[in-house]
Amino acid sequence: MVGRQFSNLSASIVAxxxxxxxxxxxxxxxxxxxxxxxxxxxxxRSPVREALRTLAxxxxxxxxxxxxxxxxxxxxxxxxxxxxVRLALELFVVECLAKRGTAKMDxxxxxxxxxxxLLNGSSKKDEELARLDTLFHETLAQAAGNKSLLRQLRxxxxxxxxxxxxxxxxxxxxxxxxxxxxxxxxxxxxxDISGARKAMQRNIDEGRKNVHAAIKDALARAYSF
Amino acid sequence: MVGRQFSNLSASIVAxxxxxxxxxxxxxxxxxxxxxxxxxxxxxRSPVREALRTLAxxxxxxxxxxxxxxxxxxxxxxxxxxxxVRLALELFVVECLAKRGTAKMDxxxxxxxxxxxLLNGSSKKDEELARLDTLFHETLAQAAGNKSLLRQLRxxxxxxxxxxxxxxxxxxxxxxxxxxxxxxxxxxxxxDISGARKAMQRNIDEGRKNVHAAIKDALARAYSF
DNA sequence: GTACTCTAGATTGTATACAATCTTCCTCGT
DNA sequence: ACGAGGAAGATTGTATACAATCTAGAGTAC
Numbered sequence: 001m002v003g004r005q006f007s008n009l010s011a012s013i014v015a016x017x018x019x020x021x022x023x024x025x026x027x028x029x030x031x032x033x034x035x036x037x038x039x040x041x042x043x044x045r046s047p048v049r050e051a052l053r054t055l056a057x058x059x060x061x062x063x064x065x066x067x068x069x070x071x072x073x074x075x076x077x078x079x080x081x082x083x084x085v086r087l088a089l090e091l092f093v094v095e096c097l098a099k100r101g102t103a104k105m106d107x108x109x110x111x112x113x114x115x116x117x118l119l120n121g122s123s124k125k126d127e128e129l130a131r132l133d134t135l136f137h138e139t140l141a142q143a144a145g146n147k148s149l150l151r152q153l154r155x156x157x158x159x160x161x162x163x164x165x166x167x168x169x170x171x172x173x174x175x176x177x178x179x180x181x182x183x184x185x186x187x188x189x190x191x192d193i194s195g196a197r198k199a200m201q202r203n204i205d206e207g208r209k210n211v212h213a214a215i216k217d218a219l220a221r222a223y224s225f
Numbered sequence: 226m227v228g229r230q231f232s233n234l235s236a237s238i239v240a241x242x243x244x245x246x247x248x249x250x251x252x253x254x255x256x257x258x259x260x261x262x263x264x265x266x267x268x269x270r271s272p273v274r275e276a277l278r279t280l281a282x283x284x285x286x287x288x289x290x291x292x293x294x295x296x297x298x299x300x301x302x303x304x305x306x307x308x309x310v311r312l313a314l315e316l317f318v319v320e321c322l323a324k325r326g327t328a329k330m331d332x333x334x335x336x337x338x339x340x341x342x343l344l345n346g347s348s349k350k351d352e353e354l355a356r357l358d359t360l361f362h363e364t365l366a367q368a369a370g371n372k373s374l375l376r377q378l379r380x381x382x383x384x385x386x387x388x389x390x391x392x393x394x395x396x397x398x399x400x401x402x403x404x405x406x407x408x409x410x411x412x413x414x415x416x417d418i419s420g421a422r423k424a425m426q427r428n429i430d431e432g433r434k435n436v437h438a439a440i441k442d443a444l445a446r447a448y449s450f
Numbered sequence: 451g452t453a454c455t456c457t458a459g460a461t462t463g464t465a466t467a468c469a470a471t472c473t474t475c476c477t478c479g480t
Numbered sequence: 481a482c483g484a485g486g487a488a489g490a491t492t493g494t495a496t497a498c499a500a501t502c503t504a505g506a507g508t509a510c
Contacts, residue, residue, distance in 0.1 A: 044496070047493080290472085
C-alpha cells in the first residue's frame with residue numbers, strides 16, 4: 001500500500017485485505033468479524049462493513065449468516081469453473097482480434113516485443129512474470145474493445161492470482177508460456193481464427209493443469225500452520 | 226414485492242429499485258440520493274446506502290462523486306458489449322453441452338417440450354415470453370454445470386431485461402425464437418458442436434439486432450416525459 | 451452419561467449524530 | 481456585463497448507540 005491513496009477508508013480496507021488474502025496471509029476459512037477488524041484498523045464499523053460486503057461480492061470472502069465472514073477457500077471444482085469462464089471469454093477475444101485483423105495492432109506489436117525479449121534470456125521474478133502474463137491477456141481483451149468483457153476478465157484474474165502466483169514459481173513454465181503467447185499473436189496477425197483459438201486454449205489449459213498441482217502444494221502449505 | 230420476504234431492509238430496497246428500473250419507472254439519468262430514498266422508504270441511511278452500493282456494482286446505477294447516484298443509461302455501444310459477453314459465454318455453454326452428449330439430458334428434453342408447445346399455438350404474453358427465453362438460456366448454462374458462469378450470465382441477462390422486454394413486444398419474434406431454440410437443442414443432441422454454436426450465434430445475433438431497434442423506441446419513449 | 455433448557459456473549463442490522471467536502475448560487479468588485 | 485470569492489445547502493463519509501437475533505456453553509434433570 002505504499003504510495004497509493006484512497007478516497008475513503010472502505011476502499012483502503014478492501015485493498016489491504018485483498019492484498020493479504022492473495023498473499024496467503026490468512027489461513028483458509030479464517031474468520032473475519034466486523035468488531036475484530038474495527039480494532040485492528042482503528043476505524044468504526046461503517047467502513048469495515050462496506051469493505052467486507054465488497055470483498056464478499058468480489059468472491060474473496062464468503063458470508064456466513066450471523067457468524068461473520070470467512071476467507072473463501074476455493075475448491076478444485078470452483079477453480080476449474082473460473083478457468084472455464086476465462087477460457088470462454090478469451091476464446092471470444094482472440095476470435096474478435098483474428099477477425100478484425102490490423103486495427104489496434106500497436107498494442108499487439110508491443111506484446112510481441114515484450115515476450116520475444118522474455119524468451120531471449122531476460123529472466124524475471126515469479127511475481128513479475130505473473131504480472132506480465134496477466135497483462136498479456138488483459139491487453140488482448142482491451143484490444144478487442146469490449147470494456148464490459150475486460151472488467152469481468154480482470155475480476156476473474158484477480159481471484160485466480162492466488163493460485164497463479166504459485167504456478168509461476170516453476171521455472172520451466174516461463175519458456176513455454178513465451179512460446180504459447182507468441183504463437184497466439186502470430187495466429188492473430190495471420191487472421192487464422194481457428195488457429196488462434198486453439199493456441200489460446202492450449203495456453204489456458206496448460207495454466208489450468210499446472211494450477212491443479214499448485215493448489216495441492218498451496219493447500220498443504222496453508223494447512224501446515 | 227407481494228409475497229416475497231427479505232431478511233433485511235437493504236435487500237428489500239435493492240429488489241424494489243431494480244424492479245422499478247427494469248420497468249422504466251424512472252427517466253434515464255434520474256438522480257437518486259440517500260436522503261430522498263430514506264424518506265420514501267421510511268428507513269435510515271444505513272440500509273439505503275448498502276442498497277445503492279449494490280445496485281451500482283450490479284450496473285443498474287452509476288455513482289456520481291459527491292452528487293449521489295443516477296439510474297444508469299446504457300448507450301448502444303454498452304449494450305452491444307453486454308451482448309458480446311453473453312455470446313462468448315453461451316457459445317462456450319453449447320459447445321460444452323454438444324461435446325458432453327447425453328448427460329443431464331432431462332433438463333434439455335424439458336426445454337424441447339416447452340418450446341415445441343410454444344410453437345404450436347399456445348401464445349403467451351410478452352413478459353412471460355421474455356421470462357421463458359431467459360429461462361431457456363439459463364437452463365442450458367445450468368446444464369453445462371458451471372455455477373460461476375451461470376451467475377455471470379444471470380447478471381448480464383438481468384441488465385439486458387430492460388431492453389429485451391421491449392423486443393418481445395413484437396409478435397413475429399415468438400415464432401422465429403421457437404425455431405431457433407429447437408434448432409439449438411437438436412444440434413446439441415446430435416453432438417454437432419459447430420452447428421450448435423452457429424445456431425446459438427444466430428439466436429443471440431437476432432436478439433441483438435432487434436434490440437437495436439427496440440432501444441430507439443425505448444429511448445424515444447423514455448425521453449418523452 | 452445424555453439430552454434439554456436457559457442464559458450470557460457474540461454478531462449483525464438499523465438508526466442517528468457529527469464532520470468534511472463538494473456544489474451551487476449569490477454578491478461584490480472591476 | 482463578467483469574473484472572483486464566499487456562504488449556505490446538499491451530499492457523502494465516519495462514528496457510535498441501540499435492538500434483534502443467533503450461537504455456544506454451562507448447568508440440570510432424568
